[in-house]
Amino acid sequence: MSQSLKKPSNQLEPSQPSSPRRTLAQLIKHEWILLLVAVQFLTRLPVPLFKHYDPQWLHQSSRHFPAVGLLVGLLCAGVFWLGSILFMPLVAAVLSTAFGIKLTGAFHEDGLADSCDGLGGGLTRERTLTIMKDSRLGTYGVLGLVSALLLKISLLASMPLSMAVVALIIGHTASRLLCISLLSLLPYGGEIEHAKAKPMAQQLTPLQGLLSSGWLILAIILVALIFPNTMQQIGTGRWLLAIILALIATDYMRRLLRRRLDGYTGDGLGATQQLSEIAVYIGLAASIPLM
Secondary structure: OOOOOOOOOOEEEOOOOOOOOHHHHHHHHHHHHHHHHHHHHOOOOOOOOEEEOOOOOHHHHHHHHHHHHHHHHHHHHHHHHHHHHHOOOHHHHHHHHHHHHHHHHHHHHHHHHHHHHHHHOOOOOHHHHHHHOOOOOOOOHHHHHHHHHHHHHHHHOOHHHHHHHHHHHHHHHHHHHHHHHHEEEEEEEEEHHHOOOHHHHHOOOHHHHHHHHHHHHHHHHHHHOOOOHHHHHHHHHHHHHHHHHHHHHHHHHHHHHHHHHOOHHHHEEEEHHHHHHHHHHHHHHHOOOOO
16 A cells, blocks of 8 residues: 555535534545545545645545445446356456456555565665665565455455355455554654655554444345345355454564554555455455354
């Protein structure tokens, strides 16, 4: 998550924050604006322009990052579905993964690569941050990125079609929820004056994190309504394994970032999203004995 924020300039405007109380309509409008800010920040999708842009909206919009994950997951799942009609599953998995990279501008993949380079090659906190800010890609970054892409593609290709679709929707949504959980669990570990998106260098409150989980609940309800048989086919064992592995991946990144950088960075959040997404796929694709 190292991409800089594109500041819009006109058209949409949220309700005035100076008002002590907001009506329901104003609250809905404000959250809608924040959702659009999140979409703009995390993807290449076009959104209406804003009037009187406030940098604080980016910090507030982080609670809607899982919603962007749900949107990206739905679009990638659609590409996988169409690709499976025309090609073999491996080709469909490559097309879906490539489409997701194009859709997000390799936003999280860039964070993963920078984190691998910095955490793999830096011996001190200062050196690690310097490497992570370097635009050049090193050996650790290349290996980490290639390994992540190979895992994603092979895991998706190994699943039945409907299961892969469910995995994409849940994986993209859950991974972005787990990613922003670090905003509540860790302080900012980089240099704020050099942060590419300074409003994100603030902690997410537990209440905001709790509200973010509503988007994952929505994703689960959605796939349960559309693919009830697939949800049963996956089974409790695979769902539990996916949850446990995703939590382990997130906690691993939390402890690693705490130990090496004294907190999170944008690149660290991107790496967390990638690892937890892959963890979900591993859990759902696994063949569990005695199931």
